[in-house]
Structure formats: C-alpha cells, structure tokens
Amino acid sequence: MAIVRFVLCLMVEILVLPVTILQYVGIWDSLYKRVFPHLMCRMTTTINDKMGKVKKELFDKLPEFASSSGLTILEVGCGSGANFQFYPWDCKVICTDPNPNFQRLLESSGAKNEHVKLEKFLVASGEDLSPVASASVDAVVCTLVLCTAENVDAVLKEILRVLKPGGAFFFIEHVAADKMTWLHFIQHVIQPAWRYFGDGCYLTRDTRASLEKANFSQLNVKNIVAPLTSLIKYQIVGYAVK
Template sequence: MTEAAAAGGTMLVPLFQGCVKLLALPIYVLAFLGYWDPVCKRIFPYFISKFSKRYNQKLHREKELLFSNLEDFTGSSGQLLLLEIGAGSGANFQFYPPDCQVTCTDPNPNFKRYLRQSMAENQHLQFERFVVASGEDLRQVPDGSVDVVVCTLVLCSVASVPAVLKEVLRVLRRNTWLRIGPVGDTFGSKSMILPGNIWEMVAP
C-alpha cells in the first residue's frame, strides 16, 4: 500500500510540473514578445503599495526610531532637504519630520500616482519632485544638494551597490549622512550610518 502510494505520488510530480508550465506559458509568451517587462512595471507598484502598508504596521516602532533624528542633519537653509532613492509608493513619508523637502527617485515611472497619493496623505511634507532614475545614475540631482539620503529595501535589488553609494555620497552635502535600512525584521537594528565625507568607502 505504501509502495503504491509512493508510485502514485511519483506520477503526480510530472503532472504537477506540466500544470505549472502551462500556467506560466502566457508569461513566457509575453516575455518573448517583449511585453512582460512593461506589464510588470505597471502591476508592481500596486503590489508594493499593498505590501508597504502591512510592512509599516509590523515595523512602525522600528521605523520611528530609525528616522527619529533626521532633523539633526538640517543644513544652513533651515529646511531638511531629503532624497529618497527607490521611494516606491512613499511608505516612509509618514516618518519624515514636518516641513521636510522630499525629492523621490525610482526607475519605475508608474510609481508616480502612488507617490502623489502618499503626499496627499502626508501634508506635513513638501514634495519637491519625482525623478525617474536608478540609484546608480542620479545625474539629475546636483552635487552636494541634499542633507539626507534615505534608501530602504533598495540595495538588495540594485545592479551595483558601490555605484549607488558613490552617487549618494556625491549628492550629499558634506558632513551629512546616508542611512541604510536592511530588509526584513532586522530593519533598524542593523542599520548602518555612513558619513558623507568618507569617500574611500566606495572607491573602486
């Protein structure tokens, strides 16, 4: 009886694999035709916006602690100038201090509508602009133009971490800081603080 059950289970494996391949067939076809990437870019922001709400609920206290001293880095302008790389749907906005001027970047232009919604929900902030750019290429952001760069749940998915950090240190005002929040439950407890004047940290 046991051998028969095992044999039956073995026979089901190819059947299951065939079903999975059949279900995935539309994805392969779209990818072959060059349509899958645009489809993903349109759908991805929706799922991220839903995920971010649950993520914030789970790690609300940790995020409050992580961003609690951002105002300390305000420059001579008297207004905190903040750049967020990979801002996504704006999940971090609620944790930024009042009157903070926020510039957002993301390589996916479809996040813009979700960012506008998040800004409407966070009237304590001043939204500067949304830049469609990857973290490795922030040429639209001038040298030394921001007090703080925030980058959470991003460095795990970029093509080149050193290239991103090099760009970050370029746009940061001297003697300011980059705060990196890692993925998952360790968010905040293992955050790194990198001084903006230590250029050798990203030297090739």
C-alpha cells in the same frame, strides 16, 4: 551540498523559463511595472505596521543633519511614499524611482502627509542620479531598495556624490542569511524565480559588505531580525555619514 543547490537552482530556472522568455522580449517588464506599484502599495502598509517602530527610531535622527536652510531628503527607490509618515515636519523630499507608474501613488501619499513637502519626482535608477546636483541634499534614504540594484557600489557612489559634506545616508535593507543555515540554502535555490516576482530583488546580497567598503567617514549599522517573512527577515538598519 553545492551540487544539490546547483541542481535545484537549475530546476527553478527551467520552471520560470516562460517568464524568462517574456522578459527577454520585453513583455514581462512592461506588464510587471504597471502591476507592481499597486502590489507594493498594499505590501508597504503591512511592512509599516510591523516595522514602524524601527523606522521611527531611525528617522528620528534625520533632523540632526539639517542644514541652515532646513532638511532636504532624497529618497532613492521611493515607491509609493511609504516612508513619508516617519519623516520630520517641514522637510523637503525629492523622490526617485526607475518605475514611472509610482508617481500617482506617490503624489497621493504626499497629499496625505502634509508635514512633508514633496518637491519633485524623478524617473531615475540609483546607479544614475544625474538629475540631482552634487552636494545638494542633507540626507539620502533607501529602504528595501539596494537589494534590487544592478550595481550596489555604483548606487553608493552616487549617494556620496549628491550628499552635502557631513550629510547622511539612512538605510533599512534585507541581507542574506548566515551561510551555515538552511535559509541561506533556500534563498539561493529560489533566487532564479524571486528576481522576477520581487522586482529584481536579490535575496543573497551582502549589502553590509558594500557599505563597509564605501567611502563614508562613519558607518552606524546594526543587524536585526525583522518581523517579516523569513526570506527577508535578516536586515541591517542604520546610517552612514559622508
């Protein structure tokens, strides 16, 4: 089976070779970064419709981590601000995303959700949140973001750095299917193409393992089967306390 998977992966690599070349010379990344925000804006509407109950249940816990000055949230990989509607009233939100083309859509979402105060938008990757001061936020949020990170451990290290003592990291992330399933096999086969059309997403990532070995004092996580496309239906939901 391993040989079959290798051969099929190689075939997919050959099929996407033109895209690989465009990526190498910098053309694909430039074009995709302009188009992706608009595609993602449409997709998040569908995701919110199907995952709204999960998001509401999770984010209803956010006020528990507010400090005396209120609740300050850092959203890493904010995209178009799809999570704003689920955030509590009067919270302050700092948003980061490595794609600057999300800013206009993000500001539009902020204007529609007047209960949220959008403090600023920073062009930054999760691996380098240096514009955000250490121990400065009450909560960090990531939803379907860690799958695209180049280094998940580095992102989690940065999240721990910016969180105040007792602050929490809230997450909803898709993970690889069980190794004994056909879906796990398919995820590996199409991964060479998926990375280009999924904004660098890794279908085969075991994000839960990364969370378990990070230096959080408490980890509250559960596995769910989301009502989304099969490739990303296996997800983990929860929060981790610094």
